[in-house]
């Protein structure tokens with residue numbers, strides 16, 4: 001049996017309720033279906049559907065999600081013998097030959113001695129004192145010149161000056177050693193893909209493995225990238241000392257290797273597709289074909305995924321971000337300015353966005369299966385951009401039949417133990433809209 005992979009810690013991932021989603025889709029027809037997973041995120045739903053024999057089109061506005069989908073659905077994969085060993089050998093030979101990071105040798109040495117001596121406090125101090133492209137304290141002239149070169153590439157890829165991750169996020173989100181390893185691997189993956197020594201599928205597999213390693217190393221609450229742990233002004237830093245020691249010890253190369261092996265071990269079958277469009281752009285880019293079902297798991301809160309996962313996006317594209325500046329300072333999360341703003345994460349815009357989603361499903365002659373998560377205080381809590389009642393009333397104006405299913409109840413029909421769904425207190429629903 002294939003194991004579904006969640007490549008990075010992902011807010012709202014449907015990993016815990018995959019079985020119910022797949023069973024609901026299986027109930028629609030005896031046949032295997034053409035399914036569009038429109039907001040695929042970590043791609044766990046796309047994988048589970050593909051593993052049950054459905055033909056999946058996975059889409060998300062975030063570019064990393066497309067890399068995950070290509071990798072985990074095996075899109076363009078050729079099943080050569082020993083391919084994992086060949087790809088590993090190619091990547092690691094190239095990796096060892098790259099000498100990209102002499103700028104950071106001193107700080108890496110200092111950091112490594114802090115880790116060896118279990119000195120979490122000094123590692124916390126490096127957050128403030130270490131070199132950063134956005135800090136005014138950098139004295140080293142050659143590093144300043146490298147930073148300047150990098151800034152001229154804003155909006156473009158940084159493969160000419162591959163110190164992007166270290167310059168922007170070294171010492172904060174990642175340790176310096178970790179960040180240089182991420183840069184070096186990212187550079188290596190691109191170089192091998194351009195030279196044709198690894199296939200496009202292997203490139204996505206390697207990117208997915210790299211993002212997986214980066215997600216494990218992140219010194220952040222919840223392993224997302226909204227902001228790194230802040231310790232300035234804290235009297236008791238014990239928790240953060242322990243945390244930073246544990247996170248900085250994560251070995252990027254080892255984790256990359258482990259993740260690569262897991263991705264390569266997935267068995268792939270079927271003719272799947274991975275897209276990278278916003279829902280708003282999708283209708284012009286889907287062509288004439290129809291779908292049997294659109295599965296939709298859009299955001300329901302004000303949290304913009306482009307803010308929580310801006311660093312995976314930067315690593316995936318390797319484009320130099322233009323940092324947002326407020327009152328002369330970079331933001332606490334080091335966000336770039338050109339981030340996608342989802343209408344689903346705005347109370348004002350969400351109702352229209354859901355109407356567009358319903359129209360898209362109708363235009364594709366597809367049933368719409370929506371996931372909805374309400375909070376523990378009921379489904380109309382303030383945290384949600386739209387209430388379940390508002391949403392169903394919109395959907396009823398488009399579809400002949402709209403059925404709301406509470407997931408923990410449904411889960412009980414399939415499993416004797418319903419706790420897996422409800423253990424965090426959120427209420428999960430599925431809304432099945434049928435065209436006839």
Ligand SMILES: C[S@@+](CC[C@H](N)C(=O)[O-])C[C@H]1O[C@@H](n2cnc3c(N)ncnc32)[C@H](O)[C@@H]1O
Pocket residue numbers: 010011012013014015038039040041042043044045059060061062065277278279280297298299305306342343344
């Ligand atoms: C709740 S998450 C999906 C989680 C996913 N089902 C999983 O199990 O990992 C919502 C996703 O919608 C994407 N998104 C938000 N607005 C979008 C839009 N207008 N078009 C396409 N994707 C969008 C986000 O990037 C995010 O990955």
